[in-house]
Amino acid sequence: MRLHVVNPNASAAMTEGIASAARDATPAGASVTVTGAAGGPLSIEGPVDGAMAVPWMLQRIEEAERAGTDGHVIACFDDTGLDAARCLARAPVVGIGEAAYHCASLLADRFAVVTSVPEALPVLRGNLIRYGLAARCAGLRAAGVPVLEIDAGTPEALAAIRREVHAGLEQDGADAIVLGCAGMAALAADLSEDFDCPVIEGIAAGLALAAALAGAGLRTSKRGGYAAPRQKAPR
Template identity: 50%
Template sequence: MRIQVINPNTSAHMTDAIGDAARAVAGPGTEILAVNPADGPPSIEGHYDEAMAVPGMLAKVHDGEQAGVDGHVIACFGDPGLMAAREVAAGPVIGIAEAAMHMASLIAPRFAVVTTLDRTRIIAAHLAEQYGMARHCCAIRATEIAVLELDDPASDARARITAECRAAIEQDRAEALVLGCAGMADLPRALSDELGVPVIDGVGAAVKLVESLVGMGLGTSKAGDLAYPVAKTYTGDLGRFSP
């Protein structure tokens, strides 16, 4: 089985870390292809960044389909372009926020999301509503750490993330925690050991869901809403995306 894990931003260093996290949970016989687009924002921290990242991400979905991958993971917690990617793909496409929230709801009645900048909290809240997870999501907390600062020792990211996780448990009564950025994918086990509650990383959760769907012989339905895009010629700079 081959799963393409797409980091929709252009940070190759983050892509490498995401790929390592995906391989750490992948089952025997699963090959992880971690990729990112060449064009787009270096990090995704708002609605505009998300919109600008989608074309490059969709191009990677198309490339993966041409290469015969079995499924895709969209490794950004905003799940940008998820439904469009499902139109393009034959196999399953899973977003990491979608995966993490559903996984958390299976093991705890109340979970909190700990994310990066405060401005991204509303995106996570909208997704919780969209996925039917709002009744399980008791809080969305921001660390005010920029995405590209997560692996910078000067940012003290680990301590700040841990502090917000602890506050979610003590103040919001969270019984599980969801890490709200693919750049935190290396932290769940250590945080869980330290805090005593399950900590879910969306990259790992999405990989396991894709593995399960592919293993069951299930792909994206092409009847109705997620049928392949209607063939037409796009104009201008978007001509290369013509379906």
């Protein structure tokens, strides 16, 4: 089984980090290819970056689809361009935010999300409402740490993230934690052990669900909302 992870951010360093996380989380019997957007914003921080990144990301989805990929993972916690990607694919397409919420819903009554910066919260809130899983989310929390500092792994960044994980469990009453930022993937195992509860990061969750769907022979619906786009007459 061949899985494709696309990083909608144009940063090559970020793509490398995602590739490293994907190597650690490759499902049994699968091989994973990681691609990055050839253009668009270096990092996606809000709706404008997201909008500018999607056309470049869709290119990668189409290329991988033509190459015969069995499943796609969109490696941005905003699930940027997810609906459009599904229109271009027969293989299943999973966003890492969506994947993490669904996995958390199968392991715990309610989960809290800990993400990087407060600006990210409205997009995540909107996604949870549309997916139908908002009632399963006990709290949406921002650690107040920009993505680059998270990548750098400074002690201050780690302390801020741990503080919010603790608050999500104790104040919000969550039973599991979703890490709302691709850059936090490496922290999941330690946090899970320290707080003795599921701590879910999206790249592993996304690869696992894409492999599950593909392995079960399931494909994206081409009826209704995810129908292939109509051909246009030339201008």
